[in-house]
Amino acid sequence: MTVTDTAGLPAFPGTRSQRCPFDPPTQYTQWREAGGLQRVRLWNGHTAWAVSRSEDVKQVLTDPRISADIRRDEHLAPQMQNQPPTFPRMDDPEHARLRRMLTGDFTVKRMQALRPQIENVVNDCLDAMIAKGQPADLVQEYALPVPSLVISLLLGVPYADHEFFQQRSAVMNYAHATPQEKATANKELFGYLMGLVEQKEREPGEDLLSRLLAERVATGELDRAGAAMNGLILLFAGHETTANMIGLSTVTLLRNPEQAARIRDTDDPTVVANAVEELLRYLSIAQDMIFRVATEDIVIGGQLVRAGDALTVSLPAANRDTALFDDPDTLDFDRKTLGHLAFGHGVHQCLGQNLARAELQIALPALFRRLPELRLAIPFEEVKFRHDMSAYGVHELTIAW
Numbered sequence: 001m002t003v004t005d006t007a008g009l010p011a012f013p014g015t016r017s018q019r020c021p022f023d024p025p026t027q028y029t030q031w032r033e034a035g036g037l038q039r040v041r042l043w044n045g046h047t048a049w050a051v052s053r054s055e056d057v058k059q060v061l062t063d064p065r066i067s068a069d070i071r072r073d074e075h076l077a078p079q080m081q082n083q084p085p086t087f088p089r090m091d092d093p094e095h096a097r098l099r100r101m102l103t104g105d106f107t108v109k110r111m112q113a114l115r116p117q118i119e120n121v122v123n124d125c126l127d128a129m130i131a132k133g134q135p136a137d138l139v140q141e142y143a144l145p146v147p148s149l150v151i152s153l154l155l156g157v158p159y160a161d162h163e164f165f166q167q168r169s170a171v172m173n174y175a176h177a178t179p180q181e182k183a184t185a186n187k188e189l190f191g192y193l194m195g196l197v198e199q200k201e202r203e204p205g206e207d208l209l210s211r212l213l214a215e216r217v218a219t220g221e222l223d224r225a226g227a228a229m230n231g232l233i234l235l236f237a238g239h240e241t242t243a244n245m246i247g248l249s250t251v252t253l254l255r256n257p258e259q260a261a262r263i264r265d266t267d268d269p270t271v272v273a274n275a276v277e278e279l280l281r282y283l284s285i286a287q288d289m290i291f292r293v294a295t296e297d298i299v300i301g302g303q304l305v306r307a308g309d310a311l312t313v314s315l316p317a318a319n320r321d322t323a324l325f326d327d328p329d330t331l332d333f334d335r336k337t338l339g340h341l342a343f344g345h346g347v348h349q350c351l352g353q354n355l356a357r358a359e360l361q362i363a364l365p366a367l368f369r370r371l372p373e374l375r376l377a378i379p380f381e382e383v384k385f386r387h388d389m390s391a392y393g394v395h396e397l398t399i400a401w
């Protein structure tokens, strides 16, 4: 199908209602209930199959005939055509080889050990925000700095450079940025990470990048560019997503004060942990970031998908599928959330999920405990939601306490 054939197709991602911006666009429910896959028009006018039923989403994310190397479709990732692929866009076994070099840094045990440092970061950010005074933009003062500081600490990236890397990451995350703009942002970030790699070769520290250099580059398993690229992926993936979950969860909790009280007033970590899982499921912020290409003709949800066709999966739709959860449109902190898809599924399932969980489990209760009178300082109707970004959330959130 050529680009001009797509004009009559529904746009993906669809538009959410301003009345309930936490719910996926209503047409996703229709697509899911109609049972099959939906042909959609992407941001660049190109077409893909949108997959919305949980079973189909799991199939797409586990079927070896479906590739994560989106360079196979020139329209899908024009900015990547002339670049070497990164491991999230590779297939096994090469993907697994590269991913394995990082999994040890993100185990539950490692994240447990990191918790006191995350708590310090959270408390420092709260102190700074309160000292600056109200009203405040929660995104700039809290939601973004907390995960940016933590990932900088882990990687050994100087936080003083945060404006530089946050700005480039935002361009890479913006649906309407041109391929050229995305490529430039990516190149600048890569150059920055290469500089850091060279510096850490001379003066190693106690961080993930220094460890990659000592254990993988020195042995010849990875070259320096590979180490810099891994750093770039973690820096990019490690702050935008969690930041959006903190911002969006805060608005959600302010709209649901009883649920906010549940996490504020408990000293039971399992209550907080389950509340975070339910927020992850209910909000499913990865709204426009999962793309794949079929390498063979294949039937999914009764629909024939041709070799070469692009696919995108909607986690917001799949996590509201009644086949997976009862009463899925209700935010329920007592729900059994096991099996939610907010971190994806299969071999590419989020590498940083244990870190994201630890950050959310610490940052959300701390905010509501420290500021028991927390409230929106603007009408809810004026909150700017991130309809046009691959990770959903809020652009800014003016709060008072």
Ligand code: HEM
Binding pocket: 087, 088, 089, 099, 151, 233, 234, 237, 238, 239, 241, 242, 245, 285, 286, 289, 290, 291, 315, 342, 343, 344, 345, 347, 348, 349, 350, 351, 352, 353, 355, 356
């Ligand atoms: C992959 C969501 C936080 C690093 C993914 C995927 C999802 C996701 C849905 C799968 C993409 C796909 O299948 O194409 C989230 C959410 C987060 C979060 C909702 C926060 C609430 C993080 C953090 C890090 C991280 C904190 C790093 C420190 C990665 C990496 C991948 C990934 C490296 C690629 C894994 C692979 O392809 O093997 N994430 N993520 N993420 N995430 Fe996250």
